[in-house]
Structures are given as structure tokens and as C-alpha cells.
Amino acid sequence: MSDIIKLLPDHVANQIAAGEVVQRPASVVKELLENAIDAQATQIKLLVKDAGRTLIQVIDDGKGMTTTDARLSFERHATSKISSAEDLFALHTKGFRGEALASIAAVAHVDLKTRPEGEDVGTQIEIEGSTIKSQEVCACLKGTSIAVKNLFFNIPARRNFLKSDSVELRHIIDEFQRVALAHEGITFMMYHNDGELFNLPKTNKRQRIVGVFGPKTNEKLVPVTEDTEIVKIEGFIVKPEFAKKTKGEQFFFVNDRFIKHPYLNHSVSAAFDGLLPDRARASYFLFLTVDPKTIDINIHPTKTEVKFEDEHAIYTLLRAAVKHSLGQFNIAPVLDFNRESSMDTPYSYKNKSVEAPRIEIDRNFNPFDTVSPKSGYTGTPNYKKESTSGWENLYDGLEKHNKSSGFSSVEIEVEPEAESLFVEQESKGFGDKPLVESETANTYQVHNKYIVSPIKSGMLVIDQQRAHQRVLYEEFLRNISLKESVSQQLLFPLRLDFSANELLILDEIKDSLENTGFIMDRPEEGVLEISGIPAGIPESEVSIVLEQLLSDLEHEVPDTGFSQTDLLAKSMAKSMAVKTGEKLDDLSREHLVNKLFACTEPTLSPFHKKTFITLSVDELDRKFNA
Structure with a gap:
């Protein structure tokens, strides 16, 4: 039997290692920024084109590398950070395994320019897929400039798995922010497609x-x-x-x-x-x-x-x-055991001497005397004892009256109905004003959660929240697709603060948001101004809806198309749907039931949960006869 185990070529091993280290353009950004920090740079520039697909370039003013170091830096497990296994437990640097540059060079075109302090000229090395194309002397500034072009050019499958530019750019910004936050003593700058995104000077x-x-x-x-x-x-x-x-x-x-x-x-x-x-x-x-x-x-x-x-x-x-x-900082509530200030001695009594109170009493007072005692005390009231003679007259005729009247004329005294201590929860309608209660209701609400409606074969039990989610979901899908949304204008525009990453997400879905009824603008950095909102959404809940939308889009922004529209419609339907525990009036319940069964898919919510169940008369009979 012939031998079947063999050593992989270096370029294949590097590509396999790149699968772990270089997962997307953001991975390259992270490794290059950390190398620049380890080089003791005081200023680092990051230049990105097409969300890293075309170019990722990091320029620093660090120590730079000699010609030999520049060549060795692209070899696997070549590092200046550690020399023995014990050094792994005393690390003060970012990189240490020596795989980053070798992995990056295996899947991209790399152009390195570097010059250490004290040298007149630097070194330039060009690599394509782990193959060194050229190495020559060049004129450059102190430090290192490394440009990574055409990422995954030799692995088309990996390149096809990359997301849209907005998603990849957001991941790059995430890595840039993480590095910049941890090193406030370094100046960081970031540019995307020649536009400046961040300029962070040295600070605290x-x-x-x-x-x-x-x-x-x-x-x-x-x-x-x-x-x-x-x-x-x-x-x-x-x-x-x-x-x-x-x-x-x-x-x-x-x-x-x-x-x-x-x-x-x-x-x-x-x-x-x-x-x-x-x-x-x-x-x-x-x-x-x-x-x-x-x-x-x-x-x-x-x-x-x-x-x-x-x-x-x-x-x-x-x-x-x-x-x-x-x-x-008085953020959390605390128990205060200090004495009550109202019990402190008033300031005007501070220097006064203590005096015993004087109490005057009439020792000859007798409440049973019909005549007031002859004393000098004038503060005692004169109690006059009423005569009790003739008390029997109060019951004259009572016996006769009881015999003649009987039980038919007995009147029961009822206390007037007291007002409720608590305000009843107002019935909620789907419009701006509460709907008027109908006199005859065909639907009933159970525990402010389920709507019960009779049908010929039995009854329907509808989950009000899931049903409303389905109704809103299909309305938003239709409005976004047909661009027929209704927007209510705000007298005073809302100004909401968002981070750069959140604004990138909102910019990606701006057209779809406008088709749902939002009208928005960016008057200044970090601020989103909203002058119009979808009809039916309260102004106070706009920020809640957008935060929920950002939460749903947090991990990944779908590519342009149905997936993006679908996610947007689901998120807004989840935020704006009536919640469990909210009381609905009769007309609102009727309206919701009618809207639900007018949907194309009334049986399931947008999140594939049942919106209603049916209970037949036979099922009810079996339960009673069990």
C-alpha cells in the first residue's frame, strides 16, 4: 500500500489559516490596526474603498521595519512578540502568533512600504497570493504603510459569501471603534471612498x-x-x-x-x-x-x-x-435613614430656655350636675341634662303598622354607589380617538389578551397581538411595494441622536422607511430629524419603533430586495401592534377580526405563530361530558 499522508504546500496551508484569521474585510482591518499599535505609532490612518473589497490601507508613523524584517513578516509563525511558550502568559502586545500577515497575503494583493527611524530609504514589497512579486528600495515616510487590495481574489467562493457593502462597512467600523476606544493616546483617522468618517485626536x-x-x-x-x-x-x-x-x-x-x-x-x-x-x-x-x-x-x-x-x-x-x-451619582434609589427635617428645633427657639407647660383645670367640674358649679373657671361648658320622661310615646302605633303593612311594603335602604377609587382603563381604538362602544357586540375580550367570536360550528379564539401583527405586516409590505404610504406631518420635527453605525443602517433602508411613511433628514452629524411619521403611530413611540428596528437589524442588514422589505415590515409590525393586556372596545375588536380575515395569510403571524384557534360545539360538549 502506498503512502497517502503528505505535507501541504505553504500556499495551501496559508489559505487554510486565512479561513480562521481572515473571515471578512473587518478581520484584515483589525489585524493591521493592532500591528500599527504594536509598532508604537502615535497616528494611524485607515483608508477603505468599496467596504474593503477593493482596498484596505493602514498607514502609521511607528518604528517601521528593516528589509529583513519586512520580508520575514509574511512568513508563517514569524513574530517579534514572543520567543518561548512562557511568553504567552506575559503578553502586553496585540498580535503574537505571526499568522496575520501570512494569512492576508495568501488571499489578497499586498503592497508594503516601510522605513525605520534613522534610515534614509525604505523597503517596498509586493505580494500576490503568498507569492512575492517584487522587493525593492523606495522613498517613504518613517513607519509602515500596508495596502491590501482585491481581497479573496483567488478564492471566489469566499468573496461571493461577503455581504453588501453597507454590512461589511459596518463591521469595519465596529473593529475600528473597538481599537480606537482602547487607545485614546493615539490619533485615529478613517476614510471610506475618500470621505472622512472619523477623525479622533489624542485625548482621554x-x-x-x-x-x-x-x-x-x-x-x-x-x-x-x-x-x-x-x-x-x-x-x-x-x-x-x-x-x-x-x-x-x-x-x-x-x-x-x-x-x-x-x-x-x-x-x-x-x-x-x-x-x-x-x-x-x-x-x-x-x-x-x-x-x-x-x-x-x-x-x-x-x-x-x-x-x-x-x-x-x-x-x-x-x-x-x-x-x-x-x-x-444618585442613579439608583437609596434608603435614607436621616432624621426628618420637620422634627428639628426651629431656628427662633434655639436659645430659648425650657419652660414647663401650664395646665388649668376645674377640680369642681361634674358632668352630671344640672347646674353649673359656682367657680371662677369660665372655660367649662354648661351641660344641660335633657328630660327622659315620655320615652314610651316613641313606640305608639308601631305594632299596628307592622300588622297592616306586611312584607310587601318593606323598603330596603341601599347605600348610594360609591365612586371607584381607580380610573377604569380606557378602551383602546386603532385610530387617534377612542372608538365609541357599540350596543351589540359580536366579539368578546378575555383577559385583555384573546378575542372570542362565535361562528356557526363553534367559536374562534384570536390572539389580539399576533392578529394585529399580521394585519400591520401585510399593510407595510403593500405600502413599501406600491409606494402608497400615508404620512402625517409633525408640527415640530423630532430630533433623535444615533451613533455612526446606527445611521449607516438607517441610510441603507432609508427608501423603504420613506415608503412606510417616514420623512427624515440629516441636518448635522449624529442627528436624525424626522418631520413625518406613518399614520397611526403616536409621536411618542417613534423612537421606540426605530430602536426596535435597529435591534432587529443589529446582526445583519439584508441585501436590497424582498428580504430587506420583509424584515422592515416585520419589525415595524412587532413594534406597533396592540400588546397583550390592552383593552379593546367593541368596534376595534370587530375591525381587527375583519381585517385579519381579509389578509392573504390570516392563520399565521409574521413570525409563524398561530393567530387563532377554533373550538367546535362538539369539542365543548366533550369537555362538559368528560
Whole structure:
């Protein structure tokens, strides 16, 4: 039998490694930015074209590389960060495995220019698919400029799996923000298709957060500080009233490295327990500093997951630190055991001496005396005893009256109906004004959740929330497709604050939103101005609808087409549908039932749940006869 095991060629091994390290353009951005930081750069520029498909270029003013180092940097497992296995437990740098540049070069065209300080000329290297095409001397600035072009040019299947430009750009912005937030001492700039997206000068942590997420963020931040032997915690949490349904603004950094850690996220959520609105998530920017020997960051190719030596202790300290900040800055309600100020001694009595009160009494007073006693006391009232003679006359004729009247003339005294202590919940209609109750109702509401309607064979039990979701879903689909939406104009436009990432998502679906009835504009950076909203949606709920939409689109914005329209219609129907627990009047119930059975698919909600069930008379009979 011949041998069948053989060594893979280097270029094949590099492409396999690239599958783990380079998943999308954002992965390249992350690796190149971290290399620039490790090179001790003070200014880093990121240039992107076509969301990274055409070009990703990072320019820094760091240490640069010699000709030999530049050539070796593209070899697998070639690194200047570690020299032995023990160094993995004392890492202070971002990259250390030496796979990033080799993996990137295996799936793209790479152009590297670098010059160390003290050298007159630099080195330029061009690589295509792990093959070095040229290496020559060049004139360039101190530092390194590396351009990655035509990503996945030699792996068409991987290139076809990339999402739309807006989705890929959003992932790139995510990686850029994570790196920029952790290194406020470095100037960062980002350009997309020659347009500037970010310009973040060197500053402190608070101002860096404000620079990334907009000026309105400053008033939302609450500082968190705690220093212990196990961990040093610093950063900011967002006030509960500004919490969103999206989880985009949740940042953990361990030793200036962004991580994802559900266990620590739970500790922060536990500290916010009882303070957040319904379904809202806590937002935070927390920086943890621990001894590198107590963590393991080499458990995932993207290095976004870490293991702590004592996770439980860090969990407890983090929750206590966040709770302390919430209480310290009067965010959380506290019990005040201080004395009541109304019981303090008035200021005018401060220097007065204490005097015993004087009490005057009439010792000769007798309430049973018919004549007032002869005393000098004038404050005692004169009690006059009424005569009790003739009390029998009160019952004259009573016996005769009872015999003649009988039970037919007995009157029962009824107390007048007292007003209710609580205001009844107003019946909700689907229009701007409550609908008038009809005199004869063919539908009934059970527990403000189900609508019961009789039919020939028995009865229908309809879930009011799911039914309304189906009705709204089909209406939005029709309005977006036919562009026949009705918009109600606002007298005073709404101004809502969103992050750069959220505005990118809204820009992607702007046309579809306008077809549903929204009229919006971008008067300034980070602000969305809404002058028109869909008919039937209250002005107070506009921000809730958009936040729910952003939450649904958080992971992925669908490509242009039906998938995008479908997701938008589902999200808005979920936000605007009548909720379980809301009382509906008769006409609203009738209207909902009629609308439901006019739909093309009345049996299922947009989320594939039953909208109604039927109970036949036979089924009811069996239940009674069981």
C-alpha cells in the first residue's frame, strides 16, 4: 500500500489559516490596526474603498521595519512578540502568533512600504497570493504603510459569501471603534471612498467615547472606578434612562484588548437590576486591567475571548463597582435613614430656655350636675341634662303598622354607589380617538389578551397581538411595494441622536422607511430629524419603533430586495401592534377580526405563530361530558 499522508504546500496551508484569521474585510482591518499599535505609532490612518473589497490601507508613523524584517513578516509563525511558550502568559502586545500577515497575503494583493527611524530609504514589497512579486528600495515616510487590495481574489467562493457593502462597512467600523476606544493616546483617522468618517485626536477616555459616538453621549456617561489587587476597573456606564434595546454599546476591554464575555456582561446587567426599562440592555465602556499571568487570550483565533484565573471574584468586584457608581451619582434609589427635617428645633427657639407647660383645670367640674358649679373657671361648658320622661310615646302605633303593612311594603335602604377609587382603563381604538362602544357586540375580550367570536360550528379564539401583527405586516409590505404610504406631518420635527453605525443602517433602508411613511433628514452629524411619521403611530413611540428596528437589524442588514422589505415590515409590525393586556372596545375588536380575515395569510403571524384557534360545539360538549 502506498503512502497517502503528505505535507501541504505553504500556499495551501496559508489559505487554510486565512479561513480562521481572515473571515471578512473587518478581520484584515483589525489585524493591521493592532500591528500599527504594536509598532508604537502615535497616528494611524485607515483608508477603505468599496467596504474593503477593493482596498484596505493602514498607514502609521511607528518604528517601521528593516528589509529583513519586512520580508520575514509574511512568513508563517514569524513574530517579534514572543520567543518561548512562557511568553504567552506575559503578553502586553496585540498580535503574537505571526499568522496575520501570512494569512492576508495568501488571499489578497499586498503592497508594503516601510522605513525605520534613522534610515534614509525604505523597503517596498509586493505580494500576490503568498507569492512575492517584487522587493525593492523606495522613498517613504518613517513607519509602515500596508495596502491590501482585491481581497479573496483567488478564492471566489469566499468573496461571493461577503455581504453588501453597507454590512461589511459596518463591521469595519465596529473593529475600528473597538481599537480606537482602547487607545485614546493615539490619533485615529478613517476614510471610506475618500470621505472622512472619523477623525479622533489624542485625548482621554471620556472624550474618545464622545468622539466615537457623538457629543450627546457626554451627558449619558457615569464614571466607574475601582482598584483592587485582583483587577483594576475604570470606565463608564450609561445612565438607565438612555438604555437601548440594541446591545451595540457594550464594550469590555481587558488590558486594552476588546473582548466578549457573557459572564461579565451578566454581572453588569445584575447591577442594573430593576433600573432598566422593559427589554432594554445596559450600555457600558469598561476597561479592566489584570496581571497578564492570570488570563489566557490564546483560546480563539480572533483573540476576542479570554479565560480568567478567578472569574467569580472579578464578577463580584465588577458588579459591586457598577452598583457603587449608580448609588454614588444618585442613579439608583437609596434608603435614607436621616432624621426628618420637620422634627428639628426651629431656628427662633434655639436659645430659648425650657419652660414647663401650664395646665388649668376645674377640680369642681361634674358632668352630671344640672347646674353649673359656682367657680371662677369660665372655660367649662354648661351641660344641660335633657328630660327622659315620655320615652314610651316613641313606640305608639308601631305594632299596628307592622300588622297592616306586611312584607310587601318593606323598603330596603341601599347605600348610594360609591365612586371607584381607580380610573377604569380606557378602551383602546386603532385610530387617534377612542372608538365609541357599540350596543351589540359580536366579539368578546378575555383577559385583555384573546378575542372570542362565535361562528356557526363553534367559536374562534384570536390572539389580539399576533392578529394585529399580521394585519400591520401585510399593510407595510403593500405600502413599501406600491409606494402608497400615508404620512402625517409633525408640527415640530423630532430630533433623535444615533451613533455612526446606527445611521449607516438607517441610510441603507432609508427608501423603504420613506415608503412606510417616514420623512427624515440629516441636518448635522449624529442627528436624525424626522418631520413625518406613518399614520397611526403616536409621536411618542417613534423612537421606540426605530430602536426596535435597529435591534432587529443589529446582526445583519439584508441585501436590497424582498428580504430587506420583509424584515422592515416585520419589525415595524412587532413594534406597533396592540400588546397583550390592552383593552379593546367593541368596534376595534370587530375591525381587527375583519381585517385579519381579509389578509392573504390570516392563520399565521409574521413570525409563524398561530393567530387563532377554533373550538367546535362538539369539542365543548366533550369537555362538559368528560
